[in-house]
Amino acid sequence: MKYTLIAWMRDKPGVLSRVSGMMRRRNFNIDSLQVGHTESPGISRMTFVVDGNERMVDQVIKQLRKLVDVTRVEDISEQPIVAREMALIRVSTNADNRSEIVQMVNIYRGEIVDVAMDSMIVQIVGAQDRVDSLIDLLSNFGISEMVRTGPVAMARGRTERTARRSSAVWRAQANGRDATATERFKTGGV
C-alpha cells in the first residue's frame, strides 16, 4: 500500500540529505518526495509517498521524528486529503494532430505553455490518476520529453493541527470509538 506522509522540518543546511540518508540506510522505499516552504519562515515541509506495509510506515514516521531537525510528522494516508502533482510534457505535433491535442488538454484542464512547429509543451496539475491518464493519451502522439513532480498534499477541512496522531487512532475514530492506549502509541502516540 502507498502511504502519504507530511514532515515539517527546520530549514537547516543538509536537512534533505539527513532525511534521504536515513531513508536509504533504513531501507525504506520512497515513491516520491517533495520539499517546499511553508507558512512559517524557517520551516520546510516534505510530502512523502512511501510504499510499504503498516509496520514499515510506522518505522518511517518514528525514525523521521528522531531526526533533530524534523519538528513534526503526520500520516495523512487515511484522512480525506487534497493531493496534487504537476507534469510538463513535450508532445510531438504536426499540422494534422495539433488541434486534437489541444482539445484533449482542455478536457483535462491542462494548459499549453509553449508551442513550436513540431512540438508543444503541455502543463497539467491534478491528482495523480488524472495526470497519469493524460500522459497515457498524449503518448499516442509521441512524448519526446517529460518531467513530473510527486504529489504535495494537505488534509481537507481542518484548521486545528492534530499532529502526531497515529493512523490507528484515525481508524478507531472512523469506527466511532476512542482509541485504546495501545493504539495511541502505535505510531508514536500523542
Add this chain to the structure above:
Amino acid sequence: MPKKNGNQPDRAPETPVPMKGGQMIWEAMVREGVRVVYGHPGGAILPAYDLLSPYEKEGKIHHVLVRHEQCAAHMADGWARATGEVGVCVATSGPGATNLITGLATAQMDSVPIVAVTGQVPTNLLGTDAFQESDVVGVSAPVCKHNYLVTDVADLPLILKEAFHIAREGRPGVVLIDICKDVQNATGEFRYDFEIDLPGFEPWPNVDMDIVRTAAELINKAERPLVLSGHGVQLARMGRELLELVERAEIPVVTTLLGTGNIPESHPLSLGMGGMHGEAYANRAVQACDVLIAMGMRFDDRITGRLDSFAKQAKIIHFELDRAEVGKNVVPDVPVIGDLAETLPAMLPMIEERRHQIWLQELKEWETDSAQTDIINYEVDELIPPYVIRQLWHSTSNASSEPAIIVTDVGQHQMWECQYFTHDQPGQLLTSGGLGTMGFALPAAIGAQMAFPDRLVWAVAGDGGFQMTLQELAVIKQEGNLPIKIAIINNGFLGMVRQWQQLFYEKRYTGTPVWSPDFVQLAAAYQIPALHVTKPEEVVPAFEKAHATPGPFLIDFRVKEEVNVYPMVAPGAAVDQLIRRPKPAVMQGYSGVQPSW
C-alpha cells in the same frame, strides 16, 4: 536521574565576552563539566589546540594524546560508560575525522553520550577537495544522533550547548561538531546561558499512565512472567527499582549483553545473559514465559534469534525510551514509552506481591542443563579460557573491595567473560555490544581507568583484537603509568570467526590463524611488566602478581587453541535451537566434586 532541563532561566543574562572560536570550544566544555578530552592534533584543529594550553595549565581540562583517533573515540566511550557523563574526543580534518568513525559508531550503537569535535578546512576551501578535506558531516551522519558543520563563529556557542544537550538528554548518543579552521581563529561573542530551543528534539516523551497501569495489570495476572532487561536499565540507573519489582512479584530476569549485572547475577532470580550464547535455560525461559517484560532493550537479533519464533506464546510489555525501538523488531502488546526512571517507579506501587512457585521450580530443573557448570565441574589439565575468566572473577573479588571494571574486546573471550564472570553490579562490564568493535578493550579501559583512578580495571582481549589497537599501550605510560591490567586470551586464532568456520564452513580456517608477537617482550618495549601463562596452575599466581604490582600489568594467556563458546544459537535459528558442547566435554578427568574455582 538525569537532568531534564539544562536551562537555568532564573539567572541574570550572561554578559557576552569576546572570544576566539577555538577558545569557545574549551570554555563550553568547562561549563559542561568536561575534565578530560581525548584527541590527536592536526592542521585544521591547530588553532583550537593552541587555545587549549591555558586551560591545561590551569588544570581545567586535561588533554590525552592518543595514537590513533579511533581510540580517542573509544577512550571517550570508556569514560562515558563508566561515569554516565558525556565523553569528549577531538580530531583534525580528513583522516583524523574519518579515523574517528568506528569509535563513534560503536558508541552510538550502544547509546553512549559522546561529543566529538573535528577541525575542518577553512570555509573558503570547503568543497574544493583541499588538503585533508573530507565531508565529515556527510560521512558521520549515519552514525551520529546529530551533527553540525560550523561556518560562522556567531553560531558556535549555541551549537556547542546544543551538542552536549542532544548527546546527554533522552537516549544518549553521539554528536559531532565539525568546525572550519577560520571559525576557530575568528573572534565572536561568547555566552552560554542560551535557552535550548529544539522543537524537533523530544528526549523525554510524556508517560501515559493508562499504559503503565495496563502493564502492571498484566504483570499481576502473569503466571510465568520474565524480565528481559537491557542497557536502558543502567542508563536510567534503575537497578534497585528493577530488583524491587522482581523480588516483590517473584519474576526471574534474563539480561542482554549490555544489561549484565542489572540485578546481581548471584541473585536466585537471575538467569544471566540470554541470546546467541546465553545458557539454554535462559532462552528456554524466554520461549516459555507468558508475560515477557522487556526493559530498556531493543530486541537485537543476537538476543531474539529468529524473530518469527521469538516468544510467540508471550504477551510482551516493552518499556522503552526511544519510540522508534518500539515495534521495530518485535511488536509489543503493551508499549510503555518513556523514561524508565519515570515509568518503573510509577508502576511499582501497582505491583502486587506474588509468588510463582511452579514457574520457578520448572526453571530450577532447567538450570541443571547448563553449559557453564558443565565445564566448571571438570578439573582442568589444559589451559582453557573459561577457567582463566573464572579465576579472573575469583581473583578480582579478592583483590578489591569495590567491584572491578572489566572491559572486553569482541569475540569468544567476550562471551566467556559474560558466562564465567559473575557480575554483581550494573556497569561492571564495559563492552562493545551493538557494533561489536574489535580493538575496543584497551582504549576503553584507559578511559574507564582515568574516570576511576582508584578502581581495579581489567582489559580482557583476544590476540586478534588486541593487535588492532595495541599502540595505545603508549598512552598508559604517557598518562603516568595507569594501573590498567591486561589479560590477553591468546589462542592463535580469530577465535569466534574460527568457531563459525568450524561449525558452518566445514573447518576451512581461511584468514583466521593469527601470528602474534611475543606480548611479554612487546610489553617490555612499553616498559610494562608482563607474564606468560601456559598452564592452569600458573593462572592464580599470575593474577595475584598482577594485582600486587603497582601500575599496569599484562598477562599473555596462551590458552588451548580450538575451544568453542557453548551453547550457541546459530545465526537465524530460533533461540531454543541450540548447538551444544559435544560430549565428552572439553575437560578430561571429572572429579565428581565441586571444584574450588
